[in-house]
Amino acid sequence: LGLAGAGLGAAAAAAPVFHDLDEAVSSPTGSWKRPWYVKEVDKPTLEVDWNTMPYFDNRELMFDSGAFMREVGMDEAMRLFQLSGENKPKWIKENKPGFTLRDYALGDNVGFGFAWGMKGHFASQDADRPAPTPDEADLTRWSATPEENLRMIRSAMRFFGARDVAVYELDSNTRKTVYGIESDGKDYVYEDVDEGYETETKRVIPNKTKYVVMFTVLESQEMLKRGATNFAIATTAMGYNEGALVCSRIQQFIRQIGYDCVSERTSNAMVQCGGGGALSGLTENCRMSLTSMSPEHGPQMRIYKVITSLPLAPTKPIDFGVFKFCSTCKLCADACPAGSIKDDTEPSWVIQGPWNKPGIKGYYYNGATCFSYWLESIMGCGLCRSACPFSVKNFASIHDWVIKPVVSYTSVFNGLFVSMDKLFGYDKFSEREADHSWWDIENAPVYCQDTTRGTLKLQ
Template identity: 35%
Template sequence: MIRLLVRCQISIQMVIYDHSLFLGVKFMSQFHNTVSRRDFMKALGVTGVGLGVASAVGPSFHDLDELAASQKAGHKLPWYVKQKDTPTAEIDWSAMSRYDLRKQYNPGADTEGAEGYPNVAAKWAAEQRASMIDYAKSGKKGAELKDLGIALGSQWGWIHEAHRYYSFFTDSNFPVVLPGGFQTPQEVGIPKHQGSAEENARMIRAAFHYFGAAHVSFQELDDNTLKLIYANDSGGRPYVFEDVEQPYATPEKYVIPKKCKYVISYLVVQNLYSNKVGQSWDSYIGGAAVAKAYSELNFLQGRVMTFVRTLGYTGVGSNPGHVNGFAVLGGQGELGRANIMIHPVYGMVGRVPNMLLTDLPVPNEKPIDFGAFKFCETCMKCADTCPSGSISTEKEPSWDTAGPWNAGGVRTWYANWKTCLPYRNMRYPGLCGNCQGICVFSKLDAASVHEVVKGVVGTTTIFNGFFRNMDDAFGYNNYDTDDWWNREIPFKYDATSGRWW
């Protein structure tokens, strides 16, 4: 075991580890040392069967630059990400039906005795207000007025009732998209956009990236994926498909045009560095990353719906289905222990992969495997950090939904939203993103060692426990507020600032 750890340490020192801002340490740069994949795996202690498996699933590379840069077509995922016919979290479609959102845990409707949410919300709100005043007066680092200003400013434009976007152009006062009062190109004699599914995909990716999406993927509704569309909203109002041209909503139902059989998923990423500044109960800035991502999602939804409308097509917004499910099926990431998608580049700091139903033809993409789901079996870092104990600590994933607020049909780890949401909303100054920032995959990839680690994780599970412990030893739990305020601009260590994907 000691020999194995020494080999790992030697291998890690072969790459630049240039996070002196956080560690106070710099390793000598040896990034351009030429090394075969077999020698590299031997240095990590992967021999015998493990080496054979690693050699079989990964391409050859000549040096670590080539290893870190080697990517696939499409979104150009790293070489260790494997496309699969099914997600790594096993699905039993026969056990799944369209989910009744009335079963989802709603803190405002929880009336279970004296400890029900409505009975304690007022008390908690008063405590929070008093706590915010005390924090501001104390001058405590991470809770000064400037920190609070970051959090409150990030919430500007945060629209809690996103259902207004459901029938964005037919049930709102938003401006028309073409001069002269015309809402579609067809109304002025302009043919709608024509392109193949693949051409449309490239166009959508370029446009949505400009609007702020970090990753875009596509699905086509079929008998199985239709089960990922909600049966109804949290108030019982059903989602129904009808032969109509435009979506519309009435007090009795939401109507989705049957022609809208394509799903576009687009991911908004939280600022990782800000997400990792303190824990959410100690610093406003950690929660500011969450709030800012929510507001970006709402602005982005209006922009992408306008874009699709301008092409002459229809879009249905407000996420009428399981957004993480569609994103995972489309290859954006794997479902993790915290019941949140883990992206191969951004880790778990994706706020929500929004979805748009449309009649614009797009391709049907496949799930991916880069080792995250298996890594979650032994890591448990998010569960250890969760202040409300809402993340499962079971080693093995399960079909058990842990409560009616989860839809079921997926073998995974289910979160306890009944303990998560009230705590997140009421018990501390920031908005909780602790599990996202603490995730081993949520890393600042300016240091090439992280790409090497991800490559090993995507190839073999042998070192999963070691990498979790190494993550703790290197101090990747939180960062200092002073460093956040005094960071260089632009901050080269945070890929989520520039969204280079």
């Protein structure tokens, strides 16, 4: 106890105290310290063929009802939509665990409470109360090095609610990570203008607005492992909503210091999460295809993004061994009730349908069967993510000090680690936990996010 107390006292004494943003920007703690076993690399760990990669039409994703109807047929789509509508009142009346009235109320209402300006992608055109620019206030705009700007943006975004922040730069190849067409049918185009704008047919990104800021918002491991139920839906929806709020805040912050910023306003919009995450080093690609993974939190997060003209130092792609680990693991594929995740050992260039984007050698998922299961069960499953060995609470010595470092440097023990995950049942509940509902957690933290094992108490 004496050693622990001394350690806590020393940590408190050493903790930095910032009096203003200038101090935060100049502090080394404004930079990003990844775990020691995470390697920076020159390109993502999966192969990319930019020559064959097209600009992707967001409307091809199965979450678009039109694309889904084309794939499964009108009759089957209407049957599933009707079934989805009938299941909710039926399961509430049956008091089905995870689908009770209070469970639905939790999942249905996390979208309320948006702040000012949550309308569209552009700071001045879509905000009810846009921040004043330096020109409007007769001031000189902010000026600093790209490295200083990155530290500043990290400090601001973490205060606004982001977890991890990374950056890559748009060029003739990486622009292909921006959707060619958005889900509402508007084209993304690039023009020599000072500020982005939107018309009835297009969204314009200025050519100088080329720094893509990728960031994460965490979800609750306790709730994700309760998928596919309203608890998993609730934490996912909360992540999306918190991400949108961070986008709005950082967009207006950047506008007020004198730069343009195009912001994501709806989920899965503007920039593709997997590609942007991999290029920036925010995450590494994985078997689950639609998502990617961070070394700190696995797939337990939502990814959001903004694009800005503020000069920022790009961050490099990372390799913490997870893409190689996925070739052995396959637990997400085993957990998928729809069989939508491929269990092939080796990645492939071959897509499974128009919802997949060609040009990468990866693990392509079946969007049609995935979304069909969503309609049969609940809108948003999450079983693949809760089954992932990297979804465990990471602040436990065996994970951070042994397993993750070994996975990062060699694949020899991957099979053993998968077997250990199954043996210890990390994706499931203990016998005692299984007898309690989520509502029985006595000391739930904010947003029910706790990455330390064994800290939650049950009533």
